[in-house]
Amino acid sequence: MLLLAFDTATPAVTAAVHDGTAVLAQAFQIDARRHGELLLPAIGRVLAEAGVDKRRLTALAVGVGPGPYTGLRVGLVTAAALGHALGLPVHGVCTLDAIAHQARAEGVTGPFTVATDARRKEVYWASYDAEGRRVEGPAVDRPGELAVRPGAVGAGALLYPGTFPEARGPEHVSAGALADFAVTELAAGRELLPPRPLYLRRPDAQVPAGYKAVLPA
Incomplete structure (x- = not known):
């Protein structure tokens, strides 16, 4: 391969x-x-x-x-x-799965959460068990709406220590x-995902509403 x-x-x-x-x-x-x-x-x-x-x-x-x-x-x-x-x-x-895999290779043990910065004071996150298997997520939320999650990794976790105490790298x-x-x-014979984006929310750009037509009906 x-x-x-x-x-x-x-x-x-x-x-x-x-x-x-x-x-x-x-x-x-x-x-x-x-x-x-x-x-x-x-x-x-x-x-x-x-x-x-x-x-x-x-x-x-x-x-x-x-x-x-x-x-x-x-x-x-x-x-x-x-x-x-x-x-x-x-x-x-x-x-997030790749970051979790990297974290385990760098010595992170036990259940943990991966959180990346989603901007707008939100994080993309997912939780993993002690074997590194994803058990919750992926999702996007404000950190204040989540229960405290010790042992987190990722840039999003480092931004919000109140929700992710003792956060560490890898950041990205x-x-x-x-x-x-x-x-x-x-x-291992397990299928991966199709190559389609996990946006989890709508893009910032929106079609304007109520615009004037410039062509005759």
């Missing part, structure tokens, strides 16, 4: 190549406003560092969020275009962790 993975659901623009055993190369850059500019160069760098021609890839994995509309669609559109051009299957991964998803999660799930 040669799997290319990437995610744009958080402020991090991240890509990685995994050979089915280990991560061969990965890139990670935080810039919430430049997903569209940074993703393809990041993909090019990890393929070059891994010494993998894109035509040798066997699958793609992409983070499906939850995340803000503008950033999230960059990764999903890129995955759809590459999958079509290269004739590859495209697997979706919940971004790593494509290396996302790739490893995807490979692990596929090797």
Whole structure:
């Protein structure tokens, strides 16, 4: 297996190549406003560092969020275009699941919650058991509306210590962790998600109401 993975659901623009055993190369850059500019160069760098021609890839994995509309669609559109051009299957991964997988690899134990910043004083969150399996969520809520959740990870948890005491990193998803999660799930015979976005709420942009017609009826 040669799997290319990437995610744009958080402020991090991240890509990685995994050979089915280990991560061969990965890139990670935080810039919430430049997903569209940074993703393809990041993909090019990890393929070059891994010494993998894109035509040798066997699958793609992409983070499906939850995340803000503008950033999230960059990764999903890129995955759809590459999958079509290269004739590859495209697997979706919940971004919160990938962060949970990364947290466990970095030593987080016991039940915990992953929370990322959803802006508008809200967080995207999901809860996991001691084995790292998701047991609740994903959802989007104001932290004050949630019960106190100790042992949380993620940038959203770090923003609201009253709800997420003793919060810690990782703050954002790593494509290396996302790739490893995807490979692990596929090797166990478990299906991943379709490559469709988990927005969880409507986009900020709305069609204006009551606008004047400029063409004759």
